[in-house]
Amino acid sequence: MVVKQSVEVAIIGGGSTGLMTAYYLAREGVKDIHIFEGRYLGFGSTGRCAGGVRASFASDVHVKLMKESISRWLSLREEISGLEFVQDGYLWLLTTEELVEVHKKLSAYQNSLGVPTRILERDEIRDMVPIELNDILAALYDPMAGKASPLKFLWSVRRKLRELGVAIHEYTPVTNVRVSGGRARSITINESKDVEVGGHVVVAAGVWCKDILERIGVKIPLKKDPHHLLVTEKYVQFIKPLVIHKETGSYIVQHETGSLLIGTEFPVPEEDTTLRYGYLRKAVTIMSRYFPQILSTNLLRVWIGYYEVTPDHHPIVGVIPHLENLVVATGFSGHGYMMAPIIGEELKNIILEGKPKLPETRELRLERFEEGKLLKESAVFG
Amino acid sequence: MGDRRIRSHPILEFKRGREITIFFEGEPLRAFEGESLAAAIYAAGIDVFRLSPTLKRPRAVFCMVGKCGSCMVRVNGIPTRSCITPAEDGMRVERINDLPEASKYEKRLVSEEITTDVLIVGGGPAGMASAEVLCNTDLNVVLVDDQIRLGGQLIKQTHIFFGSKELFAGRRGFEIAEEYSSKLSKCSNMRIISGATVVGVFKEGVLAVSDEAKYLIRPKYVVIATGAYENHLVFENNDLPGVMGAGGAQTLMNVWGVKPGNEVLVVGSGNVGLIISYQLLQAGAEVKAVVEALPRIGGWFVHAAKIRRYGVPILTSHTILGVNGTRRVEEAVIARVDENWNVVGGTERFVKVDTVLLAVGLTPNTELVRQFGAATRYIPDLGGLVPLKTPYMETSVENVFVAGDLAAIEEATTAFIEGWIAGYSILIKARGEREEYLTKRENLLRMLYEYRSAPVSEKIRRSWQLSLLPCGGVNA
Structure with a gap:
């Protein structure tokens, strides 16, 4: 598609945040919305994530935003044909007395904010999933949480945006933003062509936001944190909730399609993201202790995707200081996909109303790092 | 039954x-x-x-x-x-009548780590040829193949090879496979792992998995000879049992001695389509027709003449529109096409068959070479996405070589020559530019060039250059 000389709204990044922003803007009747993606939709972190969605966090900001986001996920599956969101819950397997104590307190905190998590005994866990309990003492269960297949999300939202008239430009990297007089004036695509922007520029390019913003002198405290994930062939659904082995940071999720995704903590340096066999061995060794079924499955692919992590593990959302029409949303620290619906709607509010609707979103502004007002976990558990 | x-x-x-x-x-x-x-x-x-x-x-x-x-x-x-x-x-x-179930699995795989000079992936003609060159040298070689028997597609080839003696003239594919299989099993420096699939390239090594074991292999040099897949074709009910790849049918018939069907329609008149038709006759099946969408026969005249002698019609400018049947193919619908490949109305015909074999080309199996990070390019004349390589078969990733159908869809003979070239290239890199190796490799390059001067290699000649990397980076 040939890009016009000037557009109203330019969204940089074809991931979940950019797509949701376009969706909520288009639904309000905004015209001339253009998404620019350097590769293809979902190439960044969205297409590589596991698709878990939960409000059971340990900070007020996260819990409140995610409760709002879950209510959006529930309406999105009605509004967008083919979008899948299944509220099958999250299950944290707890293997030490200390973890059980911490999670009891965490659950009480979450309950106080209206997230109905609860501690399950061994028998109750077995009723929920076909598991070998081994050393599991108890689990924290979050019935409000769920999963949304990222692939179905990408396809269904793409189709919806096309219906709404949003232009999607793939293989069109944005290499620069030109600013003057306190405004973003244009963006440079394919290192050569300038496209004027009449309204707003939204930078929603995940870890790559840092590169774009640094070119116009905006410093943003963002670290790339590579994480592995694997996918198997499709099998009859046998694990409904997303299951996390808390002690090792390992997890497994089976989407409605039947594919199993398995992740684990396996730190690799940002500069060498060659796939590690050590990850595969660790992920399978740990999860097969509890789900020996996975040893009979066929592995399809292993890949690495990035978490874009901020110093306080909370996102950065808002207008860039002194640039009235340049909006950023990044730094989700591994939670960008689940937050995309509420963040997309809040970016719409920022663009149309001049400010976000929720007080929690206002706390996510970039200035907090310079001012030393980092967000904190609301309570320290353990 | x-x-x-x-x-x-x-x-x-x-x-x-x-x-x-x-x-x-x-x-x-x-x-x-x-x-x-x-x-x-x-x-x-x-x-x-x-x-x-x-x-x-x-x-x-x-x-x-x-x-x-x-x-x-x-x-x-x-x-x-x-x-x-x-x-x-x-x-x-x-039978699995839904998605399969992930079921409890008691068997524990044996884990083994292997450090080797050379890893060859694929035991077809190309991989076996590289192995032959490296046999009984002072380099350690591990050859991994995912099939039950070594030999790739050769094990099902019963026709006689043409050409020169050094390129197996007068021999049949399965005989060559047996000979190589036995020869390679006697190489003192070679370990052959059959029934194992190379699934991934990791920083720690190359992972291969069989039903019994998993191997983490650390090679200095790699030859990737993973061959190709058979193409499918779009038509109504093309998933019905009885619709098979021609290669799949050949495996059933020539390797395992099982007749794919009694009344067969073959789609595609390239060499594969013509040869399978003759082999079906040998196995006692009836070939109702060979349909070919082009206005001329794709394969060699000798193969076409052979099946015509048995009265098999080769219908050029014809295509398959669909098959009918409940549990299996019961009839096929064919029709004439014009020069623009459009179906000519009113020419539809029903042919009573129980089997339809698709001989409509192959696609290079490049997953593994791409995992190694090698540069690829889409070159339709060579079969689709293919790795770029030097004339000595080295990819853009140093010490990773390719040979055979994954480099370009061709034939067993060229796969052998490429496999030999890759083998000598590794010897030259590992052991220095010895006169003997250099001469042999030059001769093989000449042989490959001459072989490709035949009319059937026109597509390869036309587009081979597009897949070449400059050889400046290669130690030769």
Whole structure:
């Protein structure tokens, strides 16, 4: 598609945040919305994530935003044909007395904010999933949480945006933003062509936001944190909730399609993201202790995707200081996909109303790092 | 249910193992130990191996080399691709009529780490040729192949090779495979791992997995000779049992001695389509016709003449529109096409057949070479996405070589030559530019050039240059 000389709204990044922003803007009747993606939709972190969605966090900001986001996920599956969101819950397997104590307190905190998590005994866990309990003492269960297949999300939202008239430009990297007089004036695509922007520029390019913003002198405290994930062939659904082995940071999720995704903590340096066999061995060794079924499955692919992590593990959302029409949303620290619906709607509010609707979103502004007002976990558990 | 085993064959003698009993959906079936489980099931007259998960459409064997998943059944409770699983006495086999279930798996795989000079992936002509060059040198070699028997597609080739003696003239593919298999098993520096699939390239090494073990292999040099897949074709009901890849049918018929069908339509008149038609006649099947969408026959005249002598019509400017049948193909619909490939109305014809074989080309199997990070390019004349390489078969990743169909869809003969070239290139890199190696490699390059001067190699000649990297980076 040939890009016009000037557009109203330019969204940089074809991931979940950019797509949701376009969706909520288009639904309000905004015209001339253009998404620019350097590769293809979902190439960044969205297409590589596991698709878990939960409000059971340990900070007020996260819990409140995610409760709002879950209510959006529930309406999105009605509004967008083919979008899948299944509220099958999250299950944290707890293997030490200390973890059980911490999670009891965490659950009480979450309950106080209206997230109905609860501690399950061994028998109750077995009723929920076909598991070998081994050393599991108890689990924290979050019935409000769920999963949304990222692939179905990408396809269904793409189709919806096309219906709404949003232009999607793939293989069109944005290499620069030109600013003057306190405004973003244009963006440079394919290192050569300038496209004027009449309204707003939204930078929603995940870890790559840092590169774009640094070119116009905006410093943003963002670290790339590579994480592995694997996918198997499709099998009859046998694990409904997303299951996390808390002690090792390992997890497994089976989407409605039947594919199993398995992740684990396996730190690799940002500069060498060659796939590690050590990850595969660790992920399978740990999860097969509890789900020996996975040893009979066929592995399809292993890949690495990035978490874009901020110093306080909370996102950065808002207008860039002194640039009235340049909006950023990044730094989700591994939670960008689940937050995309509420963040997309809040970016719409920022663009149309001049400010976000929720007080929690206002706390996510970039200035907090310079001012030393980092967000904190609301309570320290353990 | 009939018995589809071939009793007598003019060329092949089937060396079957001990007679055993397997159970399909509880019914006892006769089988032979070590043969492909899918072949044993098909031989017993079973048409439907499984149902598709969503639309519950019947499925059966298609590729016979473990690539397509159509023959997936539950074996002793575990979802398994039956075509590449050797039959064992007492196996309990069930249809999978939904997605397969992930079931409890008690077997623990043995883990082994292997450090080697050379890893060869694929035991077809290209891989075997590289192995031959490296046999009994002072380099350690590990050859990994995912099939039951070594030899790639050669094991099912019964036609006689043409050309010069050094390129196997007068010999049949399966004889060459047997000879190489036995020769390579005697190389003192070589370890052959059959029945294992190379699944991934990791920082710690290359991972190969079999039913028994997993191997983490650390090679200095790699030859990737993973061959190609058979192409499918779009037409109505093209997933019905009885629609098979020509190569899949060849495996059933020439390797396992099982007749793919009684009345057959072959789609595609390239060499594969012509040769399979002749082999079907040898196996006692009737070939109703060969259809070819182009206005001329694609393969060599000798092969076409052979089947015409038996009265098989080769219908050029014809295509297949669809097949009908409930549990298996019962008839095919064919029609004439014009020069723009449009169907000519009113020329539709029904042909009573139980089998349709697709000989409509191959696609290079480049997954592994791409995992190594090698540069690729889409070159339709070479078969699609192919790795770029130097004339010495080295990819853009140093010390990673390619040979055979994954580099460009060609033939067994060129696969051998490329495999030899890759083998000598490794010797030259590892042991220095010895006169003997350099001379041999130059001769092979000349041989490859001459072989490709034949009219059938026109596409390769036309586009080979597009896949070449400058050879400046290569130590030669």
